[in-house]
Amino acid sequence: MPALPDLRLGVDVGGTHTDAVLVERDGRLLAKVKVPTSPDVTGGIRGAISELLARSAAPTGRVTHVMLGTTHATNAVLERKGLARTAVLRVGGPATHAIPPLFGWPDDLRRAVSVAETIVDGGAEFDGRDLAPLDRDAVTRFVAGLPEGLTGLAVSSVFSPVSADHELAVEEIVRSERGAGLHVSLSHEIGTLGLLERENATVLNEALVSTARRVVGAVGESLTATGLGHAIVFFAQNDGTLMSLDHAIHFPVLTIGSGPANSIRGAAYLTGVRDAIVADVGGTSTDVGVLVNGLPRESALGVHIGGIATNFRMPDIVSIALGGGTVVRHVGEAVTVGPDSVGYRLTEEALIFGGATPTLSDAAVSVGRARFGTAPLSADRALALALRMADEMLAEAVDRVKTAKGEAPLIVVGGGSVLIPDDLPGVSKVLRPDDFDVANAVGAAIGTVSGQVDRIYQQAGRSRQEIIDAVSEEARSQAVRAGADPMGVEIVELEGIPLSYLTNPALRLRVKAAGPLAGL
Amino acid sequence: MLLDADTLRAQSRGCGILGAGGGGAPTIGLLAGLRALEVHGPASLVDLDDLPDDDLVLPIGMVGAPVVSIEKICNGAEGARIVRRVEAMTGRRVAALMASEIGGSNGLYPAAHAAALGIPVVDADGMGRAFPEMPQVSMEIAGISPSPCVMSDERGNVLTLDPADGQWLERLCRAVAVCFGGRAISSEYLMTVAEARTAAVRGTVSLAVRIGRAIAEASDDPVRALLDAVGGFRLIDGKVSDVERRVTGGFVRGSAQVEGLRADTGRLLRLELQNENLVALEDGLVVASVPDVISVVDTQTGGAVSTELLRYGQRVSVVAFPCDPVWRTDGGLALAGPRAFGYDFDYTPVEDLRACAA
Structure with a gap:
């Protein structure tokens, strides 16, 4: 048994900065730092932790938990670096041959990721019957023919969110043929309805497993080197909750999008508000998301990652090119705002720092909305106009993420949040928490642990409530397995969507349970 | 006109607009079409005036739940099976395929089937848009019989129905689609080129392409x-x-x-x-x-x-x-x-x- 939880250390890796915070048992912030994000990501994490520990007087022995939000997985996909080659097995013949696996992928990504693809007979119908019997011989032949040393296989089966039997059967065949040497990702654990998007997400996940193993190893070494080898490590995932190391190795794709999710969680924690709009204003862009019952709202639509259509859960975010470094230009009589930004060079290039590039930070200072910088600045009509345009862009983004009419509170966090006015259409009040600049790292540090079930159910003689109860129990026990306190777990999200055009009613149920870390 | 990959991409944007909010997302139809073109080469788009009077035009489309069609994707051979059955039944050649419905996903499948068969797609459809029910086509107004209706699925099941009228076409086809697992590929309102010239809504494939290009450009x-x-x-x-x-x-x-x-x-x-x-x-x-x-x-x-x-x-x-x-x-x-x-x-x-x- 680990010692009772004491200090929690949260780290969040952003595009420009890696932020770290140290949080007391009672939730007080003991220390915070910002360091530049390093190209390898891990170096920046290590630097942030070292500096944080140096700055706070707390003995390293008191740090019992380390929570990490990293961009390793996102970067690997975007830069096509460190992706492992994987085999792709689809269970769905004689259907689905019209569009084979990975069709439409960018060539470079396909080459970086896939070693072989096949479709075997099997899969389910929408009501859970077999589409066709699973062709076990074909699975065995495919697996036996894979190159020695191949480490991954992505498996997706038609209607596996309704019945995962054939995906599980494939996994069993792989175990008996290749032992534990071949890692397997199963699509029903990763995405929802929509075979191609779920399959794509599963392939990306499998391609990221080796990167995840490496990151987990490197983080472990960094922690040992900084005297934190004893701490329990969690990774932040894209629904704003935490996952254990073991989970992070098997489901690395779920860390993509954890940054915005952390900010939203952090904003909730710093303000004590559970339902609001959250704007995270950085140097280059602003992410606007929605806080529902203490967690980020998930996107109802699929998302594209590195040119690939996927459908695993992601926070519902509207991103706009608006940040502290966004460049303001005169074009004839007109004024334009962005989309480019001076980014981290703000303190050299902006007018208020003696530079020559007008930015939105200059605009905010020129009208007295913000007070910072080193060089004097006089009022300027173009800058004032640019700021009004930025306010309109933000008001529109806030409106777009809402799901209904009416005013809502807006929590603003991030280094660029001084740009945001106190009055915005559709916003009841603007909340500016202390420590807004490290809300993302705070979000990681205070994260809860969750379990989620997203599947299709036939009523089959059961009442709707009976099905919901059974699924809720499954989500709860998943959360507990992931490290949540059994006494503190509650259902935080429950959605039932009837499927259209089917005379035989089926229900898509999405249930999420979340609770604090056990022992806190 | 050749229905190559770029043309099909433009057409899919146009099919979305002509769907009037319905018809199912064109994405799956587009991917199936692009894949068929990659394997078999482009399909050609022809005007009904350029085909012999007595040749057969076969309207084709998907019936059933969109949620099934994004999960249980087609085999790809369904169209060829239907054409072979119709040719065997009538003893005549199917000269070209036509979309039953240009709006949404259904506007794009004919290109995939036609590329596989090596026959053209006609620049026409049965609606000029999307509608929810199968008899809501111009051929019904023109008095063309919905019979014979030939349906197929990914397994190779082929079913020939002789519905008494459009309403029975709708009832029988929906029931068969559910039995097949939520969707089926279906052909009905078989007609000659001469009949199609007055019974079909003409110029709609090229319209969809034009719309798609106008938006993109x-x-x-x-x-x-x-x-x-x-x-x-x-x-x-x-x-x-x-x-x-x-x-x-x-x-x-x-x-x-x-x-x-x-x-x-x-x-x-x-x-x-x-x-x-x-x-x-x-x-x-x-x-x-x-x-x-x-x-x-x-x-x-x-x-x-x-x-x-x-x-x-x-x-x-x-x-x-x-x-x-x-x-x-x-x-x-x-x-x-x-x-x-x-x-x-x-x-x-x-x-x-x-x-x-x-």
Whole structure:
């Protein structure tokens, strides 16, 4: 048994900065730092932790938990670096041959990721019957023919969110043929309805497993080197909750999008508000998301990652090119705002720092909305106009993420949040928490642990409530397995969507349970 | 014209617009088409005037639940099986395939089947848009028999039905589609080239391509480019401010509200939905109605927003344009006019309603 939880250390890796915070048992912030994000990501994490520990007087022995939000997985996909080659097995013949696996992928990504693809007979119908019997011989032949040393296989089966039997059967065949040497990702654990998007997400996940193993190893070494080898490590995932190391190795794709999710969680924690709009204003862009019952709202639509259509859960975010470094230009009589930004060079290039590039930070200072910088600045009509345009862009983004009419509170966090006015259409009040600049790292540090079930159910003689109860129990026990306190777990999200055009009613149920870390 | 990959991509954008909010997302149809072109080479698009009178034209489409078609993708051989069965039954050659429905996903499948068979697609379809039911096609108005109807699935099941009329076609086909696992590929209203010249809605594939290209190539206002391509009207620029949707009897029904922005600030447009956008109302007055095409598009990209994807806060433009004249005949209105969808008012063409408003 680990010692009772004491200090929690949260780290969040952003595009420009890696932020770290140290949080007391009672939730007080003991220390915070910002360091530049390093190209390898891990170096920046290590630097942030070292500096944080140096700055706070707390003995390293008191740090019992380390929570990490990293961009390793996102970067690997975007830069096509460190992706492992994987085999792709689809269970769905004689259907689905019209569009084979990975069709439409960018060539470079396909080459970086896939070693072989096949479709075997099997899969389910929408009501859970077999589409066709699973062709076990074909699975065995495919697996036996894979190159020695191949480490991954992505498996997706038609209607596996309704019945995962054939995906599980494939996994069993792989175990008996290749032992534990071949890692397997199963699509029903990763995405929802929509075979191609779920399959794509599963392939990306499998391609990221080796990167995840490496990151987990490197983080472990960094922690040992900084005297934190004893701490329990969690990774932040894209629904704003935490996952254990073991989970992070098997489901690395779920860390993509954890940054915005952390900010939203952090904003909730710093303000004590559970339902609001959250704007995270950085140097280059602003992410606007929605806080529902203490967690980020998930996107109802699929998302594209590195040119690939996927459908695993992601926070519902509207991103706009608006940040502290966004460049303001005169074009004839007109004024334009962005989309480019001076980014981290703000303190050299902006007018208020003696530079020559007008930015939105200059605009905010020129009208007295913000007070910072080193060089004097006089009022300027173009800058004032640019700021009004930025306010309109933000008001529109806030409106777009809402799901209904009416005013809502807006929590603003991030280094660029001084740009945001106190009055915005559709916003009841603007909340500016202390420590807004490290809300993302705070979000990681205070994260809860969750379990989620997203599947299709036939009523089959059961009442709707009976099905919901059974699924809720499954989500709860998943959360507990992931490290949540059994006494503190509650259902935080429950959605039932009837499927259209089917005379035989089926229900898509999405249930999420979340609770604090056990022992806190 | 050759239906190559670029043309098919343009066509899919146009099929989205012609779907009038329904017809299913064109993405899967586009991918199936692109894959077939990659394997078999491009299909050709021909005008009905360029085919021999007595050759057969085979309308083809998918029947069933969109949710099944995004999960249980086709085998790809269904079209060829249907063509072989029809040729064996009639002893005549199928010269070309035609989309039963140009709107949505169904507008794109014929290219995939045709590429595999090495026969052309005709520049025509049965609707000029999307409708929810199988007999809501111009061939029904022209008196072409829906029989024989030949259906197939991914397993190789082939079924020939002889429905007594259009209503029975709908009932029997839906039942077969459920039995096949939620969807089927189906062909009905088989006709000769000579018959198709008057019974089909012509020029709709090239129209879809033209719409798609106009939207993609527009420099600043894709909605304007779209309106120019279809001879349509902009009903409102605004944001979706309310959506109410329910699923009954296997169909999506409900309404959506679009609140005007910029030049349209203060205006409010209401859309009645039944899979497709059926009626647009402002201040209690009908400003456009079925069978004219009402489409909701993203104001910035011009891309179609289907009724299933409408949600609060989207910045959209609502456009309307005239349906094919066949739908404005007595027979057309009986089949797909406002009263056919349960509304208690008579149809007025959208251009007349706009003239009145102006």
